[in-house]
Amino acid sequence: MNIDSFLNAIKCSWVKKYLDNTNTSKWKLFYQKILKKYGDSLLFECNISNTILHEIANENIFLSDVLSASSDVTHNLGTQTSSKTILWNNKDITSNDKTLFYKDWFERSIKYVDQLFDFRIKDFYSFDNICYLYGIPSNNFLKYYKLIKSIPIHIKSEINTNNTPCTQTTFVENILGRKKNNK
Known part of the structure; x- marks a missing residue:
């Protein structure tokens, strides 16, 4: 088992929870306020650099890790044509x-x-x-x-x-x- 892939999968499970429209948890509302300035769920599709992801997360380590993991998985799947x-x-x-x-x-x-x-x-x-x-x-x-x-x-x-x-x-x-x- 590839540990990095496993950890990225766990972090990406938060993306699924975030994108769930029925989820109205306070943590989601907190992160939504941050991400709306940059396109909200669009960030999970973009060809974005880790440097920009860290700037968006503004020293929020959890958000930075989730965004980076999502970017890595999206890039590895080759979803952008x-x-x-x-x-x-x-x-x-x-x-x-x-x-x-x-x-x-x-x-x-x-x-x-x-x-x-x-x-x-x-x-x-x-x-x-x-x-x-x-x-x-x-x-x-x-x-x-x-x-x-x-x-x-x-x-x-x-x-x-x-x-x-x-x-x-x-x-x-x-x-x-x-x-x-x-x-």
Whole structure:
């Protein structure tokens, strides 16, 4: 038996308890308050560095251990594919050596790199299109350009060569949702 894997499994059992919507324990509420600033349950899916995880945990050893174990298990399972590369808290998508998390964009259901990509023209949507699709305020143009510039070339290339856009339904749903809201 691999002791490290066993310990990670025990720590990850706390993730399952945390993600259980019926769980209203005080410990969960305490950690939820900390994690909401960074995307809450999104942290258990991200390609995040241990350095950032420790900063988020802010010297809370238990939380740091659970987040690190979850990250290790997620990374070892290879759950991230190029078409589902998460934008936020991603150690590969940085600006000035810091990962990005735009809470307001995340709350508008922007989660994956390919949601910003127009597969018809094989390039990222213009800022105006992003504003229209996701209801992003027009004063967020610097955030948009910072984010696009932060995506490394290897991720851009992988998405550009991907022939099956996984978010086409998201694109259509956003358009339909936008039209319903305007009526």
